[in-house]
Amino acid sequence: MPAPENRFKSALASGRMLYGCWAGFADAYAAEIVATAGFDWLVIDGEHAPNDLRTIMQQLQVLEGRHSAPVVRLPMGESWAIKQVLDAGAQTLLIPMVESAAQARDLVRATRYPPEGIRGSGAALARASHFAQIPDYTTTANAQICLLVQVETSAGIDALDEILAVDGVDGVFIGPSDLGADMGYPGDSGARAVQDTIRDALARIAASDKAAGILATDHDTALTYREWGAQFLAVGVDVVLLAQAARALMARWRDE
Ligand SMILES: O=C(O)C(=O)C[C@H](O)[C@@H](O)CO
DSSP states (O other), rough: OSSSSHHHHHEEEEEOOEEEEEEOOOHHHHHHHHHHTTEEEEEEETTTOOOOOOHHHHHHHHHHHSSSEEEOOOSOOHHHHHHHHHTTTTEEEOOOOOHHHHHHHHEEEEHHHHTTTTOOGGGGGOOOGTTSSSSHHHHHHHHEEEEEEOOHHHHHHHHHHHHTOOTTTEEEEEEEEHHHHTTTOOTTSSSSSHHHHHHHHHHHHTTTSSEEEEOOOSSSHHHHHHHHTTTTTEEHHHHHHHHHHHHHHHHHHHHH
16 A cells, blocks of 8 residues: 555646645635635645644645645745655645755755655654555655745746756746845836746746746736746635635725
8 A cells, every 4th residue: 555646746747737725824624615615736835824733734634635735835945844744744845945956956855765865764653654554655655745846036047947957846836926026026026027037937847847836816917827837826825815805895894
């Protein structure tokens, strides 16, 4: 009995368009609600949402077996944190601020058991192995890991071709907000220079053996990014959806 199939990794490899949403409430109940929408993937955000290992695990638990595949984003690509979330059951990781091929190679190694990598062997304690109920988990888990790296600085863009050559990286996600800020356009990822950089980057990623990903909450911008080569395309942020709907509702009654 091998490690569970990573459906997101398989879908990414098939080339199918995959629409996602950020899950930023750091809460299993909220993740369960968003999953009823039918997104192909949900980002359990450990970078900008108040998640910890236990809340990440609880969201992995409620998403198990659902259509929406969990993508866990860590604050940074630390090998100890990668070990913890993989043992908690994550199979797809989104790692921010990747700026070199060397960094990408280190991330690949951190997600794999030896001899391919350095992931610590603690499967008996791990939810991921169904607490050692999957006897050959450590020899089959590597193949089900999906590593998505975020390129979101000028340095990362400059190293993109080398990053794209790293075996074990499955996708490259362009972070428009951070990229815009690093390029000197904080809060304005729509600036011409940023858009030109995003277009070139998505094209280069799509032309490689990796999948291209990005986030756009504006519909027309998301359509443009899809035309430019994005395959795993996040089109919403749950926290923003609730905040905007609540404010609009009160604004309407305030004017009644
Ligand atoms: O830089 C970006 O843009 C991203 O990485 C996406 C955002 O961080 C995400 O938190 C949505 O705001």
